Amino acid sequence: MSEKNPLLEPFDQAPFSKIKNQHFKPAFIQAIEDARAEIDAIVDNPDAPTFENTLEALDFSGHQLDRISSVFFNLNSAETNEEIQKIAQEISPLLSEFGNDIILNEGLFHRVKSVYEKKDELSLSPEQDTLLEKTYKKFSRNGANLNEEDKKKLRKIDAELSKLKLTFGENVLAETNKYELLLTNEKDVEGLPEGEKEAAEQLAQSKGKEGWLITLDYPSYIPFMKYAKNRELRKELSIAFGSKGFHNDELDNQENVLKIVALRHQRANLLGYPTHAHFVLEERMAETPEKVTDFLNELLEKAKPAAEREFKELEDFAKELDHIDRLEKWDSAYYSEKLKQKLFNLDDEKLKPYFKLENVINGVFKVAEMLFGLTFKEVSTIDKYHQDVKTYEVYDDSNNFISLFYADFHPRAGKRGGAWMTSYKSQFTLNGKNSRPHISNVCNFTKPTSTKPSLLTFNEVTTLFHxxxxxxxxxxxxxxxxxxxxxxxxxDFVELPSQVMENWCYEKEALELFAHHYQTGELIPMEYVEKIKESATFQEGMATVRQLSFGFLDMAWHGTDPTNIKDVKAYENKAFEGTDLFPKTPETCMSTSFSHIFQGGYSSGYYSYKWAEVLDADAFAYFKEQGIFNRSVADKFKEHVLSKGGTENPMELYKRFRGAEPKIDALLERAGLLGKVPKGF
Structure with a gap:
């Protein structure tokens, strides 16, 4: 008797320990077949189309396929290997084809359209109305109204895009993994704090090498750029980091970038939109590329004078300290850290002992308890994909089960860099039963060493809260x-809940809950808390301009016709013209490793980080007015924002929470960009 495939058995929790790589492809093929049968049953239903037998039935179809996809693609991000990557390349076109089979199914679209055309006669709830609107648009925006020939073109474009995006991401990961800087002279790690040196030494030992090993993973790269005294080595590392996918070799992404933007543009044109950005933004709060560009320019106008003053201040400081004639990108983090220490007498090494990872996790749980009545119970019985993963059951204050929570916090070879939230199972309500979600946070924080626990920089603390x-x-x-x-x-609404949470990291009442010295238990000194708040706007002009530059680059790639672009680097330089502060580095290229827009879902959407900052600053101003742990404000936020998902227009949800539309003033005030005057040194 052949072995059962755990992915094709009904499961609630993902059965990681039972899954072998060879299970994935057969499971996908079977689940696609089953989902097709569900779609056929909707199309072949002899009864007249109704909201229930068409829209609802469609939304609940393909459940097993969704579960298998979430397990597989999450593993491909957090615990991948060559075999999984190969399967991903084989599976992605099948999923893309299946997705197109649904969208281009004329019988299905006919049923959806006939319900849509009668929607004024139906007494739909706001959520049902949204589902109908979104489903109809999903069809029309993805080619349901196209002729047969154009539908074929669309399928071909989508299959190509799905493979290109995967290849782009694989190249970035391979570039990150293959670069190593092995230092054998202690003078070369001068300036690095003891904990960072020890981590670099242990990393070298783990690979059977002597000395200190520096890689392009954030926990290794960032501290080196911030503290290493050796300017030439900082330059080497900075160029290695900035030139991922830009070496004209087998991992080069320049051609992939040009192909991706060209295909996205063709796709948009085929569907009747001038550009990919027009297509994307129709389904965003921002609505049009013009509004996004106006928004970015408005912020740039406010931030650039501050950024230029801050850059001059940093330049003068580097010249005074080390006779640096020309400030380069690889000098930025190093001299910024030195200047920050001089101005505020506050550096990450002073703060890190107060931010032991386990304490910060307990702190964020405590904040969630005080705001939303949640408790997190660590359990060892939940199956997991790697020993580093921690698993929790989440309950509300009436002891109702709310969610499973997976937390995966340390870097390893099969895990992409950065930090993200994902889901292994969505929440939904079916036949009166509220099926609760399984949620995961994945980050890349320094691993504990033989002498120290995992201690976070303040930036990593805000990442965890985010x-x-x-x-x-x-x-x-x-x-x-x-x-x-x-x-x-x-x-452009999805970043509101994440960015608003970061605000608690700066508040004394919240820090008191978890910022205790890992050796003495001493509470973080309140003078440090004041300095954290004071330094929060340090170089905020430069940081804002940098973030805006990524938004402009995204819009440059997706808001115009890219057909005649031949040189990726030259085009990128043009996009950065209004935001450049540092001299250009010909060896580097941002676009070839800009995974957010070329592999992730942020194409034409990178501006949304800043857009959401306007929302989050405005929202947190409300908490500050009423008290940062005010339960009635938190209840409103939970009721109108967190629990509602995408069931209604986000601006309506926001206004219900806040009582008015958000204003940019709270962000400018928080960022210190209202008539900012730099501190002298």
Whole structure:
């Protein structure tokens, strides 16, 4: 008797320990077949189309396929290997083809359209109305109204895009993994704090090498750029980091970038949109490329004078300190850290002992308890894909089960860099049963060493709170339909719950909950807390301009016709013209490793980080007015934002929470960009 495939058995928790790589492809093929049968049953239903027998049936179809996909693609991000990557290349076109088979199914679209055309006669709830609107648009925006020949073109484009995006991401990961800087002279690690030196030494030992090993993974790269005295080595590392996918070799991404933007443009044109950005932004709060560009320019106008003053201040400081004539990109983090220490007498090494990872995790859980009545119970019985993963059951204050929560915090070879939230199971309500979600946070924080626990920089603390905010959006979901649940919202709204959570990291009342010295238990000194708040706007002009530059680059690639672009680097330089502060480095190229827009879902959406900052600053101003742990404000946020997912227009949800549309003033005030005057040194 052949072995059962665990992915094709009904499961609630992902059965990681039972899954072998060879299970994936057969499971996908079977689940696609089963999902097709469900679609056929909807199309072949002899009864007249209704909301229930068409829209609802469609939204709940393909459940097993969704579960298998979430397990597989999450592993491909967090615990991949060559075999999984190969399977991904084989599976992605099949999924893309299946997705197109649904969207281009004329019988199915006919049923959806006939319900849509009668919607004024139906007494639909706001959530049902949204599902109908979104489903109809999903068809029309993806080619349902095209002729047969154009539908074929669309399928071909989508299959090519799915493979190109995967290849792009694989190249970036391979570039990250293959670069190593082995230092054998202690003088070369001068300036690095003891903990960072020890981590670099242990990394070298783990690979059977003597000395200190520096890689392009964030926990290794960032401290070296911030503290290493050797300018030439900082330059080497900076160029290695900035030139991923830009070496004219087998891992080069220049051709992939040009192909991806060309195909996206063709796709948009085929569907009747001038550019990919017009297509994407129709389903965003921002609505049009013009509004995005105006928004970016408005912020640039406010931030650039401050950025230029800050850059001059940093340049003068580097010249005074080390006779640096020309400040380069690889000098930025190093001299910024030195200047920050001089101005505020505050550096990450002073703060890190107060931010032991386990304490910060307990702190973010405590904040969630005080705001939303949640408790997190660590359990060892939940199956997991790697020993580093921690697993929790989440309950509300009436002891109702809310969610499973997976937390995966340390870097390893099969895990892509950065930090993200994801889901292994969406929340939905079916036959009166509220099926609760399974949510995961994945980060890359320094591993404990033989002498020290994992100690976070303050920036990493805010990263953990940020991803946890996304996690809460998933955990507290309380909707009927899976496609509208949790983080299934407009992309320029999705960052509100994550970014608003970061604000608690700067507040004395919150820091008192978890910022205790890992050796003495002493509470973080309040003078440090004041300095954290004071230094929060340090170089905020430069940081804002940098973030805006990524938004401009994204819009440059996706808001125009890219057909005649031949040189990726030259085009990128043009996009950066209004935001450049540092001299250009010909050896580097941002676009060839800009995974957010070329592999992830942020194409034409990178501006949304800043857009969401306007929302989050405005939202947190409300908390500050009433008290940062005010339960009635938190209840409103939970009720109108966190639990509602994408069931209604996000601006309407926001206004219900806040009582008005957001204003840019709170962000400018928080960032210190209202008539900012630099500190002298």
């Amino acid at each position: 991803e946890f905010g996304h996690g809460l959006h998933g955990m507290l979901a309380n909707t009927t339909y899976p496609s509208l649940s949790g983080t299934s919202v407009y992309w």
